[in-house]
Amino acid sequence: MDYNIKIGGAAGQGIQTIGDTLSAVFARSGYHLFSHQDYESRVRGGHNFTCIRLSDTPVYAPRDPVDVLVALDNASIERHTGELSSDGKVVYDSGGLKRKVDDPRFVDVPFVRLAEEHGGRKVMANTVASGAVLGMLGVEVDLLVEALTRALKHPTPEILEGNERAARAGHSYGVEHCPDCRFAVSGRSVRKMVIEGNQAIALAAIASGCRFYSAYPMTPSTGILNFMASKAADYGLVVEQAEDEMSAINMIQGASFAGVRSMTGTSGGGFALMVEGMSLAGMTETPVVVVLAQRPGPATGFPTRTEQSDLLFGLFAGHGEVPRIAFAPGTPEQAFRAVNRAFDLAEKYQVPALIITDQHYADSRWTLEGIDPETFVYNDYRVGGEAFAELPEYARHSFTDSGVSPLAVPGDAPHLVVTDSDEHDEEGHIVEDAETRVKMVEKRLLRKLPLIGAEMEPPEHYGSDSPEVVLVGWGSNYGVLREAVDALSGEREVAMLHFCDLWPFPLPARQEFLEVLRAARTAICVENNATGKLAWLIRAETGFEFAERINRFDGRPFTCEGLLEEIDGRL
């Protein structure tokens, strides 16, 4: 079982609501799902869609063939009917679209009429649509009723009952009016966790002890800001919408200086404004975590679409020589760990840490078996309270063998905590002399880098141990690469190398992957950009040059079929 449901319509029509409802039903039924969103930069109108892939085995990436198309507008019919699979169906409301399609693949469900008749409100048309899809698939309706109840914020008995009647009416209609539906949904299993990319980052931040989040809204990072704000009351967080991105990255450094774990998030344009702040964090050795959720540039680019063009921008942003850590998770599981390590390592080494994602990761949704909160690491590396008071003396930037100086909480002891964006001495005061300069660069950069480098993990190797074909990628392409390996494995020895830990680049001692690359007959670097940023990085760091690259830069993510076709042309 592997079904792809596409819900298309204009912005504001409720695509998201139907998608959220169906996802909740599928996850509670124990199915695996992967969903992703394609939307335009507008609040009303246009044409948007969301896809939900449903399976009884884990799924990670978008597919092209559509099994059920829920068409809320005429554009959905025009653009997506050609994508139907051999048994695919289109669900639509001929009354609402003022168009009757005479085609056995089309199932006409009167969303609005059933909503008014059974629910008493026109707005429940989306509930009818969700019910109809589940009816056609053969998924029981009770789960839908439960999901709707959970989703409603302040339900009155009247709305609850109306929704339930609308759901049941849509479900029955779907069962009765699609006699030739050939969907065979397997039995239920254990309830799954379901989470979006941005939510996974925000949740991991809270679980890592982040207490302060400041950001300026920018797609596709805004989901993190929304989530943090929604949890502020429950978890004692301070969430501040900054007046601009310069303010955001400086504000989190103030909070971190005062002793609180802090984070910001933005996209490429906002990150451009934060670049001076990356440099400041490096100079003042202030731990912060920054999420760079990429979208296609240059400039405003495609505000709501996906691209991986800011990898090198992220790794090298900041005037001067700035130490940093960078991760690019491609799944919620990777994000949980990467964000937790980002907070831990940023504080351990007193450097900025970057989480680099993109719109495809940020807005996608996965099911997982679950995550144990106990797996999150929390080490407090700061010196505060009595421990600080007991120190005989204190200098914020004192020279140490590791290059890491004690990070104290100002105010907890008579010692002063002084730091400066100017070159400074051990106490943090401004200096001009060459000798101190050299020692400081050695301390904050050269001594720390190999230590941080030793913390970085090699790429994830999935598939054959001695592959003839190696697919290489980073960030959000994890899923599509992994599925490509599965699809090709019957015919040949194939493997994936996925980089989540990107900077410092895995040290030579951890470059076993290089042997895999060199031994392969074909190594292909797959990226959502035009020029191959990871390929450039690997060549710069190891000398290995990819003979083959697959680059997609139309603002859309790779699909399983699309990538396999591209790979096929290179084998």
Place this chain on the structure above:
Amino acid sequence: MDASDEFKGQKPAWCPGCGNFGILTAWRRAMADLGLKPHQLTVVSGIGQSGKFPHYTQCNTFNGLHGRTLPVATGIRLANHEMPVAAFAGDGDCYGEGGNHFLHAMRRNINVKLFVHDNQVYGLTKGQASPTSVVGMKTPVQPEGVLSDEMNPVALAVAMDCSFVARGFAGDLDQLAELMKAAMEHRGFSLVDIFQPCVTFNRLNTYQWYRERVRPLEAEYDPGDRVTAWQRALEFEDTIPTGILYRHERPTYEERVAALAAGPLVKQPFDASKLAAAFREFY
């Protein structure tokens, strides 16, 4: 030993006669009078001659980037609102590069005290016009004279309903120390714009120029009236009033942020036991 000696820092690298010395002396005296200890306060500064200020006294210090004093100060206050935080900035620093932050700090009413070394010129970069340079002033970059009209920071602050607006003069130490104390004791965002003669690059706004014009506000002046404050803030001709132009109290940002009711964020322990509930929501 004078109590203010406790607030003595490194030897200043300012030009001899710089107005900043007066600000520094007044600050040391104000801190000693308030009975604070150096580790009990944090000073944030930016870039410019004013940026070096915290090094010349004793305090926790974050000397950050040009224009970004207020965001850093805001972050510190939100993390630890029991820590008094003063921001020292220059006119170019705060009204130019960081102008947007200035507006929003007043809107938030974050309990940060902003002291602006306003010398109406760029000192560190050697003599270009600043946002408060008077129109017509000739500089190496504006050889025909400054074309833009000068900014009036105290009038802007009154317009923004800034909860404490004062103007001081580095040549009047007694008044300046009192203004500093009043600002530190005020509950809410405070601006003290300080005329600070640049003896090297500003040949127009000299000690004498200021002395001829500055007049302390009358003893009976009521800083609680915003309309009068607006009128007095606009006076910038033959006489320029100094003192507290406008003062009112309203809830500070720290008081409005729900999470801070339980105490400073930095003092609230991380409670991992609450996490299970956060994760449960996603099942």
